[in-house]
Amino acid sequence: MKVPYLDLRVFEPLKSELLEAVATVFDHGRILLGPEVDTFEAAVADKAGVAHGIGVDSGSSALLLALRGLGIGPGDEVITTCLSWIATANAITMAGATPVFVDVRDDLNMDPAAIAPAVTERTKAIIPVHFCGKMCDMKAICKIAEEHGLTVIEDCAQAFGGHNADGRAGSFSKVACFSMNCMKVLHSYGEAGCIATDDDALADRLRMLRYAGTIGRQDCQVPSMNHRLDTVQAAMLLVNLKRYDEIVSRRRAIAAMYNELLSDVAAFQDAGDKDGHIYYTFSIYVDRRDELMAFLTEKEIETKLNHAPLMPYHAAYKARNLGPFPNAERLQKRAICLPVHEKLSDEQVRYVADCINQFYGS
Ligand SMILES: Cc1ncc(COP(=O)(O)O)c(C=O)c1O
Numbered sequence: 001m002k003v004p005y006l007d008l009r010v011f012e013p014l015k016s017e018l019l020e021a022v023a024t025v026f027d028h029g030r031i032l033l034g035p036e037v038d039t040f041e042a043a044v045a046d047k048a049g050v051a052h053g054i055g056v057d058s059g060s061s062a063l064l065l066a067l068r069g070l071g072i073g074p075g076d077e078v079i080t081t082c083l084s085w086i087a088t089a090n091a092i093t094m095a096g097a098t099p100v101f102v103d104v105r106d107d108l109n110m111d112p113a114a115i116a117p118a119v120t121e122r123t124k125a126i127i128p129v130h131f132c133g134k135m136c137d138m139k140a141i142c143k144i145a146e147e148h149g150l151t152v153i154e155d156c157a158q159a160f161g162g163h164n165a166d167g168r169a170g171s172f173s174k175v176a177c178f179s180m181n182c183m184k185v186l187h188s189y190g191e192a193g194c195i196a197t198d199d200d201a202l203a204d205r206l207r208m209l210r211y212a213g214t215i216g217r218q219d220c221q222v223p224s225m226n227h228r229l230d231t232v233q234a235a236m237l238l239v240n241l242k243r244y245d246e247i248v249s250r251r252r253a254i255a256a257m258y259n260e261l262l263s264d265v266a267a268f269q270d271a272g273d274k275d276g277h278i279y280y281t282f283s284i285y286v287d288r289r290d291e292l293m294a295f296l297t298e299k300e301i302e303t304k305l306n307h308a309p310l311m312p313y314h315a316a317y318k319a320r321n322l323g324p325f326p327n328a329e330r331l332q333k334r335a336i337c338l339p340v341h342e343k344l345s346d347e348q349v350r351y352v353a354d355c356i357n358q359f360y361g362s
Helices: 014-028 035-048 059-069 087-094 138-148 200-210 231-242 244-261 289-298 326-334 346-359
Strands: 052-056 077-081 098-102 123-127 151-155 175-179 193-197 218-220 282-285 335-338
Touching: 014 035, 014 231, 035 052, 035 193, 035 231, 052 059, 052 200, 059 087, 059 151, 059 175, 059 193, 059 200, 077 087, 087 098, 123 138, 138 151, 193 200, 231 244, 244 282, 244 346, 289 335, 289 346, 326 335
Parallel strands: 077 098, 077 123, 123 151, 151 175
Antiparallel strands: 052 193, 175 193, 282 335
């Protein structure tokens, strides 16, 4: 049995619904920042529980514009996790600031206890990343930010619609950044992203930065590039948004099956409170990880690593000689991501679990 890590094919009846949504855009002809973008922005803001959504062309752009919108740039430091997709660190660097990396806790999310020791007089902001779709300890992070006078920017790229007992992804910070690229749980059919904020003036500034630093597409106020979200992507995102709760429920059901079937052989990234996890990825920690991965490949089960190497160990950052990050390094050697997408059948999930148990002789 083949178990793909992701399956981006589109089947009926969704295919017809998406084509119809695109045809509507062709009919009204507002290809750039059309009405579907406005509706999508409002929906994202609503889900995050804030006033404004600003649709952009990617999660990377969302992060870059958030930093620029807050006036963070050369000479400033931004504290972030050492474990994320490299876009988080690159956005800080491209804004002209310096990323300062801290270690993670056992759930692969930024360790709040590591933040205060990393603060210097140059620190301006903290970017926590809700990794795999599980929320960071935002209460603790926001408390530290307040104590040090720092702004929080949530990287919600992997966590649209996630929540914890204290609130929703995107509601804790000055500004939150989402990715809706084709691999995300709420996804477009290409690249897309959104920024969310409660701050009216910041929302206006972000809209200006989104399109060449112009107001009303005229007179450039601040040099910026083109980061607009395509109307056709927004139209298709609105179709997928209607199925979003169903998709997340299915992912949660698959995660629950793995938790039950693998409890003898693995530890789990989602240990503890699972309610608000949206399972962008499902990570377990195991012994002999590389051997297991090779064994699963032989069984035609596709798995992935959690964004290896750590961001500070990419070639672009290595020269700074940062680290060590003991917890992230320990967990990254043991972590493996299993397929968790909503197109999987129960039979496929059981097959993955059976093969893993077979490998450990359990
Ligand atoms: C944590 C995180 N931040 C930022 C991004 C960047 O988003 P995009 O690929 O839409 O530019 C991603 C994308 O996967 C991500 O996972």
